[in-house]
Amino acid sequence: MRLVSTRVFGRWIKRQLPKTLFGRSLLIIVLPVALMQVAVTYVFFDNHWQTVTSRLSEGLAGDIAWAVESYQEEPTAPAFARLSRRAEESMGLSIALQQGRELPVNRRYSFFAPIDRALQRALSERLDEPFWFDTTRYPAYVDIRVAVPGGVLRVLAPRDRAFATQGHIFVLWMTVATVLLTAIAILFIRNQVRAIERLANAAEAFGRGGEAVAFKPHGAREVRRAATAFLAMRSRIQRHIEQRTTLLASVSHDLRTPLTRLKLALALSEPSKRTDAMKKDVLEMEHMIDEYLAFARGEGGEGLEVVTLRQLIEEVSEGARRAGAEVALDADARLTAEVRPNALKRALSNLVMNAAVHGEHVEIAVRSRPNGGVEIVVDDDGPGIPADRYEEAFKAFGRLDESRNQNTKGVGLGLAIARDVARGHGGDIVLDRSPLGGLRAVVQLPG
Incomplete structure (x- = not known):
C-alpha cells in the first residue's frame, strides 16, 4: 500500500513539474537558491533574532516590574512623579497613572507573531499583576498596561527596547538577492533556450518540407554542435532526395521511350485479343512508372x-x-x-x-x-x-x-x-x- 502511494505521489509530482526546458532549467537554478535563502533566514531568526528579542523583552519586562513594585511600595503622587521622571531619564520609558481605569478587553496581534510571543513570555515571568500590551498601535512605541490598585499603570516603551527592529532589513536584503539572482538566471537561461528553440524550429520546418529558414549555429558549444550536425544532415538528405528524384526521372524517361514505341506499334497493328491484352499490359506498366516516379519525387519543390x-x-x-x-x-x-x-x-x-x-x-x-x-x-x-x-x-x-x-x-x-x-x-x-x-x-x- 505504501509503495502504491509513493508511486501515485511521484506521478503527481511529475505532472506538476514544468514541461518546457526553460521552466525546468529555471526550477533547477532558482529552487536551490530559494531554499538556501529560506534556510539562512530561518537560522538567522531562530538563532540570532529571537535570542536578541528575548533578551530585550526580558530587560523591558524587568524595568516595568521595577516600576510597578516601586509604585506599589509608595503609591503617592510625589513618589510617582519621582518614579516617572527617573524612568524617563534612565530607561526611556514614559509612565502614566490612569486612575479608575481598567485593562482593555480586546487586543490586536502583530502580523509577525514572534514579537508578541517574546514579550508575552517575558512579562508573564516578571509580573504577577494582570497586564495588557499592544505592539501595533504606535509605529515607534509599545503600549504596555499593568493593573495596579486604584487604576492602570500605562508604559510607553520604544520599540527597540522590546525587540530587534532591524530583522526586516535582513529579510528585505535576502528577498532582493533572491529576486536579483532569479532575474539573472532567467536572462541567461532564456538565451540558451532560444538557441535550442531556433534549432527545433529549423528542424520542424525541414521535416515539413517548407522553405529552408535562415539558420546558423548559435548558443552554447553543445547546442552549436547539434546545430552543425543538423545542417550537415539536412544537406545530405537534400542531396539524397535530389539524386533519387533525378535517377527515377531518368529511368522514367528512358522507359517511356520504348513504351511509346510499343503503344504506337500496338495502335497500328490489327485489333485482336492478343493486342488488347498487350495494350492493357503497356498501360499497367505506364501506371507503375507513374507511381514509382511519384513515390521518388515526394513533394518536389x-x-x-x-x-x-x-x-x-x-x-x-x-x-x-x-x-x-x-x-x-x-x-x-x-x-x-x-x-x-x-x-x-x-x-x-x-x-x-x-x-x-x-x-x-x-x-x-x-x-x-x-x-x-x-x-x-x-x-x-x-x-x-x-x-x-x-x-x-x-x-x-x-x-x-x-x-x-x-x-x-x-x-x-x-x-x-x-x-x-x-x-x-x-x-x-x-x-x-x-x-x-x-x-x-x-x-x-x-x-
Whole structure:
C-alpha cells in the first residue's frame, strides 16, 4: 500500500513539474537558491533574532516590574512623579497613572507573531499583576498596561527596547538577492533556450518540407554542435532526395521511350485479343512508372499555400465517382489549411480511389481537431484490413496479398505515398475500422 502511494505521489509530482526546458532549467537554478535563502533566514531568526528579542523583552519586562513594585511600595503622587521622571531619564520609558481605569478587553496581534510571543513570555515571568500590551498601535512605541490598585499603570516603551527592529532589513536584503539572482538566471537561461528553440524550429520546418529558414549555429558549444550536425544532415538528405528524384526521372524517361514505341506499334497493328491484352499490359506498366516516379519525387519543390479543403476534396471525389463509387462529402466550406495542394491532392486521391476500388460507398468528412489542426476522414464499406496489419499496409510495395497478383492494379505505393505526404506536412495517417464496415483512413494535419 505504501509503495502504491509513493508511486501515485511521484506521478503527481511529475505532472506538476514544468514541461518546457526553460521552466525546468529555471526550477533547477532558482529552487536551490530559494531554499538556501529560506534556510539562512530561518537560522538567522531562530538563532540570532529571537535570542536578541528575548533578551530585550526580558530587560523591558524587568524595568516595568521595577516600576510597578516601586509604585506599589509608595503609591503617592510625589513618589510617582519621582518614579516617572527617573524612568524617563534612565530607561526611556514614559509612565502614566490612569486612575479608575481598567485593562482593555480586546487586543490586536502583530502580523509577525514572534514579537508578541517574546514579550508575552517575558512579562508573564516578571509580573504577577494582570497586564495588557499592544505592539501595533504606535509605529515607534509599545503600549504596555499593568493593573495596579486604584487604576492602570500605562508604559510607553520604544520599540527597540522590546525587540530587534532591524530583522526586516535582513529579510528585505535576502528577498532582493533572491529576486536579483532569479532575474539573472532567467536572462541567461532564456538565451540558451532560444538557441535550442531556433534549432527545433529549423528542424520542424525541414521535416515539413517548407522553405529552408535562415539558420546558423548559435548558443552554447553543445547546442552549436547539434546545430552543425543538423545542417550537415539536412544537406545530405537534400542531396539524397535530389539524386533519387533525378535517377527515377531518368529511368522514367528512358522507359517511356520504348513504351511509346510499343503503344504506337500496338495502335497500328490489327485489333485482336492478343493486342488488347498487350495494350492493357503497356498501360499497367505506364501506371507503375507513374507511381514509382511519384513515390521518388515526394513533394518536389512545391510551396505551402492556404487552401479551402472542401474545394480540394471535391476535385478528388470526382475521380472516385467516375470509378462508379457513391461518394458523400461532409466538409465545412470555411475550413482551411496551409498545405502543398498538389501533394495533398495526390495523397487524398490515393486514399479515396483505394476506398472506391474496394467498396461501393465512400464517405469523406473534414473536421477540426480538439488540439488544433484538422483531420480528413475517408470511410468505405469494403472488406477492410485486419487491425494487426494496419502498419503493414503503409509499407512501400506492400499489397497485403501473399500472391502479389499482378492482375491487381498498382504496385502497393498508394498508402505509402499518402502517409509520406501527411508526415511531410507535420501530420500523419492512421487506419481504423469504419462504421460502414470497411476501412477508415484519418489524415491528421497540424494547425
